Amino acid sequence: MSRFALARSWPTLAFALLLLGQAAALALSLGGGAGWLPWLLTGLLALSSLLALAALSTLRRARAKAERAQRTLEEAIDALPASVEIYDETDRLVAFNQRLVEIYPHMLREFQRRAGFEDMVRASLARQGIPEAIGREEEWLAERKRQRGRQSAPLLQNVHDEIWLRVFERRTPSGGIVGVRLDVSDLIHEQQRLAASQAHLHAIIQSAMNGILTLDAEGHVLEVNPSCEQLFGFSAAELQGGHLSMLFSGGLSELAPQSLLGQPREVSARHRSGEELSLQLTMAEVRTATTHLFVCIVTDFSERKRQELRLKRANELLARQSTTDGLTGVGNRRLFDQALQQEWLRSARSGQPLAILLVDIDHFKQYNDRYGHVAGDDALRRVATLLRSCVGRGGESVCRYGGEEFVVLLVDTDLAGAQVVAQRCLDSLRLAAIEHEASPVRPTLSLSIGVAARLGHSQVAAQSLLEAADAALYKAKQGGRARMVCEARIA
Numbered sequence: 042m043s044r045f046a047l048a049r050s051w052p053t054l055a056f057a058l059l060l061l062g063q064a065a066a067l068a069l070s071l072g073g074g075a076g077w078l079p080w081l082l083t084g085l086l087a088l089s090s091l092l093a094l095a096a097l098s099t100l101r102r103a104r105a106k107a108e109r110a111q112r113t114l115e116e117a118i119d120a121l122p123a124s125v126e127i128y129d130e131t132d133r134l135v136a137f138n139q140r141l142v143e144i145y146p147h148m149l150r151e152f153q154r155r156a157g158f159e160d161m162v163r164a165s166l167a168r169q170g171i172p173e174a175i176g177r178e179e180e181w182l183a184e185r186k187r188q189r190g191r192q193s194a195p196l197l198q199n200v201h202d203e204i205w206l207r208v209f210e211r212r213t214p215s216g217g218i219v220g221v222r223l224d225v226s227d228l229i230h231e232q233q234r235l236a237a238s239q240a241h242l243h244a245i246i247q248s249a250m251n252g253i254l255t256l257d258a259e260g261h262v263l264e265v266n267p268s269c270e271q272l273f274g275f276s277a278a279e280l281q282g283g284h285l286s287m288l289f290s291g292g293l294s295e296l297a298p299q300s301l302l303g304q305p306r307e308v309s310a311r312h313r314s315g316e317e318l319s320l321q322l323t324m325a326e327v328r329t330a331t332t333h334l335f336v337c338i339v340t341d342f343s344e345r346k347r348q349e350l351r352l353k354r355a356n357e358l359l360a361r362q363s364t365t366d367g368l369t370g371v372g373n374r375r376l377f378d379q380a381l382q383q384e385w386l387r388s389a390r391s392g393q394p395l396a397i398l399l400v401d402i403d404h405f406k407q408y409n410d411r412y413g414h415v416a417g418d419d420a421l422r423r424v425a426t427l428l429r430s431c432v433g434r435g436g437e438s439v440c441r442y443g444g445e446e447f448v449v450l451l452v453d454t455d456l457a458g459a460q461v462v463a464q465r466c467l468d469s470l471r472l473a474a475i476e477h478e479a480s481p482v483r484p485t486l487s488l489s490i491g492v493a494a495r496l497g498h499s500q501v502a503a504q505s506l507l508e509a510a511d512a513a514l515y516k517a518k519q520g521g522r523a524r525m526v527c528e529a530r531i532a
């Protein structure tokens with residue numbers, strides 16, 4: 042028997058002793074009895090009084106202890122960060138803590154012991170205290186009652202002023218219900234902020250002009266944006282799961298995304314159609330406690346690259362045109378001037394000789410007059426071609442000097458060598474036998490050539506070589522044309 046049970050039985054014992062005492066007193070008053078009997082009765086009375094007093098004191102102590110225990114329990118429940126409410130088997134409120142009142146301050150009056158759950162919910166609905174139920178209160182209440190104490194997962198409830206609760210309800214073995222409401226507003230607001238930021242990010246990625254791919258740590262495609270689909274000509278479904286190497290060529294196939302981190306790099310790729318793409322690839326790593334992936338941003342500069350190539354070709358053509366004679370296709374005067382300066386310096390450095398032939402078509406005016414300008418142009422083209430074929434080492438050293446005059450630059454060639462070339466030119470034109478009936482020299486086109494050469498290391502200017510060749514040409518003309526004249530070497 043526990044001490045508490047023992048204490049509870051003592052008043053009964055004391056009462057029994059008292060009754061026994063009174064019975065004995067009655068028997069005595071009714072007649073006779075032993076002389077010791079009053080003493081016995083007095084003793085019994087005293088003993089029963091003592092027992093009763095002891096029992097009362099034990100009871101008081103036990104009650105005080107029970108009250109202390111209940112107070113401790115109530116204080117503990119009140120101190121919980123969650124609200125606690127306890128209902129009996131008829132769904133009436135038996136106990137609740139302070140937190141419940143704080144969560145539902147408008148329900149202060151309704152939170153009474155023995156208040157029914159449904160009545161309290163109805164009161165809350167009437168005050169529009171449950172935002173998600175507004176406009177469909179009865180339906181909401183029916184559903185709430187149906188689920189009461191049976192939810193497999195806690196309910197998420199939006200109360201007022203942006204307060205979100207997780208409601209845990211469990212049925213007790215005796216048929217009552219214990220409810221706990223945990224304020225998860227911070228968590229929900231964080232989730233809402235996260236969802237908003239994800240939506241924001243998603244919109245940016247979806248509308249970005251750059252191709253954006255997410256890759257796993259091995260380089261397999263996880264997600265792509267519409268620009269990426271457009272860029273490669275493959276759908277997201279086709280790209281997903283594929284490896285980086287499927288998209289990019291040029292040595293990227295063996296590389297893991299990790300090795301592409303850092304500075305943007307230029308890579309080439311192929312569109313589904315086979316068209317070559319010039320791309321810039323920037324790789325970023327995303328590493329969190331639960332995630333490890335890579336974000337690859339791809340910029341297409343194929344069009345810019347094509348434009349650059351077109352521009353380069355156009356510039357090359359322009360440069361060629363600016364140094365080419367439009368009629369004959371040989372170099373023009375500008376090219377000759379540049380080449381002469383360049384070779385002059387080179388010859389000065391190396392000590393190698395340098396020679397030029399100044400070539401003039403004889404009586405070309407008469408040719409034009411006799412055969413017309415178009416035929417004259419054609420004759421100029423034929424002479425240019427013949428000269429190029431006579432020069433041997435790269436015909437590009439033949440330039441049109443102006444009108445019906447050509448100049449031939451002969452590198453690493455001395456005067457003797459230049460004379461050989463000049464003679465070859467004269468012979469070659471004679472053999473070509475281009476008709477020139479109006480020429481007083483002979484009935485075919487002829488040339489006069491002035492030859493000059495420089496010795497290496499001479500300090501004079503390049504112009505002096507040209508002047509020497511011009512003087513020689515003049516002498517050739519004076520000497521009857523259809524010939525060459527060699528000017529003395531330039532020192």
Ligand SMILES: Nc1nc2c(ncn2[C@@H]2O[C@H](COP(=O)(O)OP(=O)(O)OP(=O)(O)O)[C@@H](O)[C@H]2O)c(=O)[nH]1
Pocket residue numbers: 368401402403404405406407409413414415416417418421443444445518
């Ligand atoms: N068809 C044609 N003729 C040209 C061209 N450039 C210059 N000529 C002509 O070449 C002729 C040169 O005449 P001149 O300077 O008197 O020389 P030439 O008639 O050859 O006389 P010599 O040089 O003294 O033998 C001119 O009639 C020019 O019109 C050209 O591009 N096409």
